[in-house]
Amino acid sequence: MKRRHALRALTGILRREMLRTLRQRGRLLSAIIRPLVWLAIFAAGFRSVLGLSITPPYQTYVLYEVYVVPGLAAMMLLFHAMASSLAMVYDREMGSMRLLLTAPLPRWYLLAARLLASVIVSLPLVYLFLLIARYWDVRPPVLGYLAMFPALVLSGLMLGAFGLLVSSISTQMENFAGVMNFVIFPTFFASTALYPIWRLAEAGPVLAMIAAWNPFSSAVELIRFALYLRFDPVSALVVLACLVGFFLAAVVGYDPGRGLWSRRGGEG
Amino acid sequence: MKALSLEGLGHSFGQRRVLEAVSFSVAEGRMCILLGRNGAGKTTLFSLVTGLYHARSGQIDVFGHSMRADPAAALAQMGVVFQQQTLDLDLTAAENLRYHGALHGLAAGICETRLREELERLEVLDRCDEPVRSLSGGQRRRVEIARALMHRPRILLLDEPTTGLDVPGRRAIEQHVRALCRERGIAVLWATHFLEEVSADDDLVVLHKGRLRWAGGAGRVAADLAVASMADAFDVLTEAA
Incomplete structure (x- = not known):
């Protein structure tokens, strides 16, 4: 693999991803409105019901809106990853995925480039959301926005790699819709995005255990800590390990010799 | 040099055999028509040649580059219209x-x-x-x-490129591709089920139920099978077996 060729391909994939994202206004709009609805309606309603004790990384009592914002940022990444994964399944059923896979570059590289491009285009929206959230008095330290960048990238990659894996094993769109329901909602609700672990433990130890083991929780905490200028090494390790695991499994799924395609075909 | 060479290509999805010991080659600068009815295995053959997945058995070489050992070099020589x-x-x-x-x-x-x-x-x-x-x-x-x-690319692969087009549209595509082959010396593998897309000067490969039924100059097929026309020859080749 020549470095210049690889770089040009990455740039091309990124440019395509940006153009596609910008032209899908509806998706763009719903991606920013979704977390705002959660923040403006759900969080406002819960504010009075849900008392929060001091939970790291916060050094004082915080409003529920403040607690929930990093979780909502992670939710944006999760939805984006799943939408991008759906686009991959769509591309594959429609055939345009073949164009990517017939490029004269190693397949793992093409998949990684696609993954990275997808994460990069999702980040401006997350920052836009965080900016708007300041209106609800969610005002983390300014440096926190910078510090959370690597946390967002790493979390986005991990969730995107999971989406890639799902797309490699679901051969039909119909299956995929089911997978979305079974993946997105449990992942989101059984995590620390909306409630801290100790709150979940009060509801039930099983739920708390699931949330503790849920890699999405690690992504949320990694982002939360980074936003308040702290580093959560355990979450970082979990996210990194999951990224590597999901990506390697996805590469196997797309492998010309071992993947599902070679066994099922999918086209005449 | 052969632009594309297939040796003993075989593939199956689960228990279903879709290609069985298919061998043929496309010469440099030649137009080769891959003719077969729907379900003959043309698209599977294209998927294998373009490296979407590996064949269960057999060998594919593109200008001497093995699709399995060096897919990037092989793909770089190849233009594909799916x-x-x-x-x-x-x-x-x-x-x-x-x-x-x-x-x-x-x-x-x-x-x-x-x-x-x-x-x-x-x-x-x-x-x-x-x-x-x-x-x-x-x-x-x-x-x-x-x-x-x-x-x-030095070889252009087209999988049923005229499907869904009206007659003038089909003709235009065919003329463009023939001109490319003639003027630029690009080898072409054109898969189709339309007999009218075959010209007597082309090389012809007939695939039926995953097996190679005939390969050679399209102008010779009727004479070789002792029938009146190419259409009759195609019927003979796709009826038996």
Whole structure:
């Protein structure tokens, strides 16, 4: 693999991803409105019901809106990853995925480039959301926005790699819709995005255990800590390990010799 | 040198055998028609040749590069037009071609020159800044052929490229591809189930139920099988077995 060729391909994939994202206004709009609805309606309603004790990384009592914002940022990444994964399944059923896979570059590289491009285009929206959230008095330290960048990238990659894996094993769109329901909602609700672990433990130890083991929780905490200028090494390790695991499994799924395609075909 | 060579190619999906010991080759600069009814295994053969997945058995070489051992070198020689339409409908024709150019490592300047050249040759340059969605089926096909030529491949593979087009659209595509073969010396593998797309000068490969039924000059097939016409020959080849 020549470095210049690889770089040009990455740039091309990124440019395509940006153009596609910008032209899908509806998706763009719903991606920013979704977390705002959660923040403006759900969080406002819960504010009075849900008392929060001091939970790291916060050094004082915080409003529920403040607690929930990093979780909502992670939710944006999760939805984006799943939408991008759906686009991959769509591309594959429609055939345009073949164009990517017939490029004269190693397949793992093409998949990684696609993954990275997808994460990069999702980040401006997350920052836009965080900016708007300041209106609800969610005002983390300014440096926190910078510090959370690597946390967002790493979390986005991990969730995107999971989406890639799902797309490699679901051969039909119909299956995929089911997978979305079974993946997105449990992942989101059984995590620390909306409630801290100790709150979940009060509801039930099983739920708390699931949330503790849920890699999405690690992504949320990694982002939360980074936003308040702290580093959560355990979450970082979990996210990194999951990224590597999901990506390697996805590469196997797309492998010309071992993947599902070679066994099922999918086209005449 | 052979542009494409298939040796004992076999594949199955689960228990279902879709290709059985298929061997043939496409000579450099020649037009080769891969003829077969629906379900003959043409698309599977294309998937294997383009490296989408590996064959269970057999060997594929593109200008001497093994598809299994060195897929990147083989793919670099290959331009592909898939049966399904593979353009991004929300992107313009030019943007689609730029994306392809980038995937093949073309520098931006070369990319721009070539995309104009190819779109002009296929007579779609005037529509290059419109979203692909607004183009007709025939125009989209021509954009796809232009795209497949961006990286100057030495062999062009087309999987039923005229399906869904009207008669003038089909003719236009066929003429363009024949001109490419003649003028630029590009080898062509053209899969189809339309007998009328075969010309007597072409090389012909007939595939039926995953097996190779005939390979040779298209002009010879009727005489070899002692029948009156190419249509009769095709019937004979796809009825038995």
